Amino acid sequence: MNISVVGLGYVGAVCSACFANEGHNVIGMDVDKVKVDLINKGKAPIVEKDLDEYISRNVKAGRLRATTDLKEAIDNSEITIIAVGTPSKPNGDIDLKYIKEAAKAIGEKLKEKDEFHIVSMRSTVLPGTGRNVVIPIIEEISGKKAGVDFGYVSNPEFLRESSAIWDFYNPPKTVVGATDERSYKTFRELYSFLNAPYFEVEIEVAEMIKYADNSWHATKVTFANEIGMICKKLGIDSHKVMDVFCADTKLNISTYYLKSGFAFGGSCLPKDVKAITYKAKTLDENTPLLNSLMPSNEYQIKRVYNEFIKPLRSKKIAILGLSFKANTDDLRESPILELTEILIGKGYKVKIYDSNVLKAKKDGANKEFLENELWHINERLVENLEDAIKGNDIIVIGNGSKEFEKIPQKYRDKYIIDLIRVTQQISNENYIGIAW
Numbered sequence: 498m499n500i501s502v503v504g505l506g507y508v509g510a511v512c513s514a515c516f517a518n519e520g521h522n523v524i525g526m527d528v529d530k531v532k533v534d535l536i537n538k539g540k541a542p543i544v545e546k547d548l549d550e551y552i553s554r555n556v557k558a559g560r561l562r563a564t565t566d567l568k569e570a571i572d573n574s575e576i577t578i579i580a581v582g583t584p585s586k587p588n589g590d591i592d593l594k595y596i597k598e599a600a601k602a603i604g605e606k607l608k609e610k611d612e613f614h615i616v617s618m619r620s621t622v623l624p625g626t627g628r629n630v631v632i633p634i635i636e637e638i639s640g641k642k643a644g645v646d647f648g649y650v651s652n653p654e655f656l657r658e659s660s661a662i663w664d665f666y667n668p669p670k671t672v673v674g675a676t677d678e679r680s681y682k683t684f685r686e687l688y689s690f691l692n693a694p695y696f697e698v699e700i701e702v703a704e705m706i707k708y709a710d711n712s713w714h715a716t717k718v719t720f721a722n723e724i725g726m727i728c729k730k731l732g733i734d735s736h737k738v739m740d741v742f743c744a745d746t747k748l749n750i751s752t753y754y755l756k757s758g759f760a761f762g763g764s765c766l767p768k769d770v771k772a773i774t775y776k777a778k779t780l781d782e783n784t785p786l787l788n789s790l791m792p793s794n795e796y797q798i799k800r801v802y803n804e805f806i807k808p809l810r811s812k813k814i815a816i817l818g819l820s821f822k823a824n825t826d827d828l829r830e831s832p833i834l835e836l837t838e839i840l841i842g843k844g845y846k847v848k849i850y851d852s853n854v855l856k857a858k859k860d861g862a863n864k865e866f867l868e869n870e871l872w873h874i875n876e877r878l879v880e881n882l883e884d885a886i887k888g889n890d891i892i893v894i895g896n897g898s899k900e901f902e903k904i905p906q907k908y909r910d911k912y913i914i915d916l917i918r919v920t921q922q923i924s925n926e927n928y929i930g931i932a933w
């Protein structure tokens with residue numbers, strides 16, 4: 498394929514050299530003449546392992562060259578990859594100055610081009626940037642329509658500096674979000690040489706994945722550092738701790754606990770987070786990430802009330818599932834219990850159904866707890882699902898119990914607030930998912 502790459506920094510230089518190495522004809526374009534000249538001389542414009550060799554080999558083979566002339570780059574390619582910088586503004590917001598400049602320039606050149614052209618965003622941009630900023634600029638200036646006259650693709654970059662070429666050939670994944678099937682198909686072909694997970698998603702999902710990734714990576718580093726700080730104060734070798742921690746691929750290094758949804762609860766997580774952060778405090782150690790867990794969890798509960806329940810014009814509500822997860826009657830630190838208490842306190846007419854808690858109400862270990870400490874909950878517990886729903890306008894699905902799966906489809910006239918995502922197939926306009 499004929500590819501142009503706008504911006505020849507760390508990302509642009511590497512992907513130019515690597516796509517050329519895969520046999521494509523690549524024209525790199527940058528406003529910085531020094532970088533352009535270096536590439537044309539067969540030299541890397543940045544320090545990166547093996548890049549000099551890749552650039553020199555492919556320039557010599559005639560598959561890679563660079564220019565400061567965008568028209569030349571666009572006229573001689575069917576795909577333009579944008580890899581300009583997206584630095585931070587002083588307030589932390591992303592600065593789209595270079596992206597907008599590049600989009601305007603591309604729009605000008607596309608105005609003069611008749612053939613279908615794909616514009617691909619390799620730079621990291623916030624969700625919505627493609628559809629709300631870049632596409633409108635290109636459409637307005639070129640007079641062309643995205644998805645029809647030109648394709649727009651979000652294809653975030655996952656390379657790490659210092660192993661960027663290796664990462665190009667061994668990416669953790671390739672993510673492609675596009676405006677049209679033709680662009681998806683072209684990118685499938687473009688990346689057909691890779692043996693790595695490949696995801697076709699919506700443009701905004703592709704954009705967001707990059708931020709989820711980097712936020713997660715930053716969280717991992719900070720978490721390991723805070724555990725290390727506590728260990729040091731306690732005379733424990735944190736590397737021994739983290740080695741064992743990482744060896745647990747069931748609960749720790751795994752997909753477990755990574756579904757967006759409602760607050761955590763139960764008899765262990767809140768108690769143990771509170772204990773270790775208190776311990777850190779007594780050691781005069783500062784652990785802002787760990788300290789933020791309980792407030793963030795509390796916020797989840799208040800948010801469900803403030804954002805989803807409060808705006809609805811009814812105070813008649815059914816809570817389905819009271820324990821912190823399905824198949825247990827354990828009510829200790831249940832966030833749904835806390836949400837229910839907020840609702841009762843605010844005068845909601847609440848009915849509660851939870852088959853496991855019901856069992857406990859009859860003869861389980863929680864019987865006394867329910868009767869003495871949770872009598873306000875006990876008196877609102879009903880015997881079956883239908884009784885809980887009857888006469889109520891809002892249904893909150895609080896845990897992933899199987900018997901709740903059909904609720905969103907069955908009760909289309911009621912507001913359904915799903916804390917769990919009990920089902921993937923939802924076609925109920927009164928359905929409200931809390932994070933989807």
Ligand SMILES: NC(=O)c1ccc[n+]([C@@H]2O[C@H](COP(=O)([O-])OP(=O)(O)OC[C@H]3O[C@@H](n4cnc5c(N)ncnc54)[C@H](O)[C@@H]3O)[C@@H](O)[C@H]2O)c1
Nearest residue numbers: 504505506507508527528529581582583595599620621654
């Ligand atoms: N560096 C990394 O490891 C890495 C990894 C993944 C994603 N990213 C993302 O990729 C993007 C690029 O990062 P980078 O580190 O390569 O940036 P960089 O600053 O090294 O390079 C950007 C290049 O774009 C050029 N440029 C600016 N405006 C231009 C224009 N209008 N036309 C042509 N060229 C222009 C600059 O001269 C510069 O050479 C950023 O969004 C970054 O967040 C970077």
